[in-house]
Amino acid sequence: MTAELLMNFRDTNPPADIPISAMTASQCLDVIADADRMKSFYDARIAQALTRFAELRPPSRQGMDLADGAREEVSMELGITPQAADTQIQQARKLVTRLPATLSALADGHIDHRRAVALADLTSDLSKEDAHNVEKQVLAQGKRPSHGKFRDAVRRHTIKADADAAARRRAAARKRRDVFCRPCFDGMSELSVNLTAEDAAAVHKRIDTLAREAKTPGDTRTIGQRRADVLVDLILGEGKKLFNVTVNVTVPMTTLMGLNEHPGELSGYGPITAEHARELATNATWRRILTDPAGQVLEVSRRRHASPALADHIRLRDRYCRVPGCNVLAEDSEIDHTVRHSDQGETSAANTGAHCKYHNLWKERSPWTVDQPTPGTFTYTSPEGRTYTTEPDPYPSPDSPTPPTLSIVR
Known part of the structure; x- marks a missing residue:
């Protein structure tokens, strides 16, 4: 013992x-x-x-x-x-x-x-x-x-x-068992996996063996760096050519042109340096997004079902499920009416928002109320009468240095 x-x-x-x-x-x-x-x-x-x-x-x-x-x-x-x-x-x-x-x-x-x-x-x-x-x-x-x-x-x-x-x-x-990704600092993220003890030991041993075999004369990488590179090559293929994965990177055009060093944003991660954004944009497909001077996306539609353009607009505007604290990406969420369409709510940027599947049902099942007083601004009122108001995160812009806020009223 x-x-x-x-x-x-x-x-x-x-x-x-x-x-x-x-x-x-x-x-x-x-x-x-x-x-x-x-x-x-x-x-x-x-x-x-x-x-x-x-x-x-x-x-x-x-x-x-x-x-x-x-x-x-x-x-x-x-x-x-x-x-x-x-x-x-x-x-x-x-x-x-x-x-x-x-x-x-x-x-x-x-x-x-x-x-x-x-x-x-x-x-x-x-x-x-x-x-x-x-x-x-x-x-x-x-x-x-x-x-x-x-x-x-x-x-x-x-x-x-x-x-x-x-x-x-x-x-x-x-x-x-699952695989998780957690944003860290300085353009890095932590990828972790929850496995059985024996599988985890075997996987780590295999990665470590390949990393040690990968060392060549003149290779200045540490063993840890080689392990990380081996894992990426195993999953994405050498040179990352196995899969075409879509990752949204948002950056001001003036930053891409090298006129300033304003930060960009990597979807699901957060702010990245201008240099990092320019690196990612080198071999990328670009999409133009129009914003106002405060960094908010502009578009309105009145159709019953959100058009692809409106859905893209809402997801790009909201980025995440809008319930404070929820980290589900907007691209994995539903486009939800604030005022139900059956209650004469219109299908527009002023009456729709990204809510994950759980919080879409939560709105219907719980005594909470949800309002959108202005497009993209959501106010959640609890059963105790406490209100929590959030603004959409502004995109990087020289004219919008102020970070998004959460207002709590008791």
């Missing part, structure tokens, strides 16, 4: 009542530990408040565990995605209703939120009694010296408590 390196709970010293600029290194550590403990205390309060909020938003349809629109209320209040809000609500409910000792340890600052979530998630398939036993055994040995060691301890005890539940979690986790 693997021996555990333990790190028991201990009290922190109260921080010295002097300016941080005058503190010793030891006193700085006291401030850090005390602030971290207080952060855990407030994380526990948030969990309790989220659970109570969920109780006040019971589901109105079968198969649901929360009212339509409830997660959007939390999402817009905190400035996070609806999916992230839903995850926080579910984790909070597990802590409050199933693991009172864990919630107490979090409130006392003995463990942090990540450790509390690990206990909640990894014991979710256990019976309440087994979950309490695992909680008791894990917490009795302290927080461990790292999050990874703490999670290992929880996994070890959950497998011992119910091997069948561990097998069910493994089967469920395998169904969630």
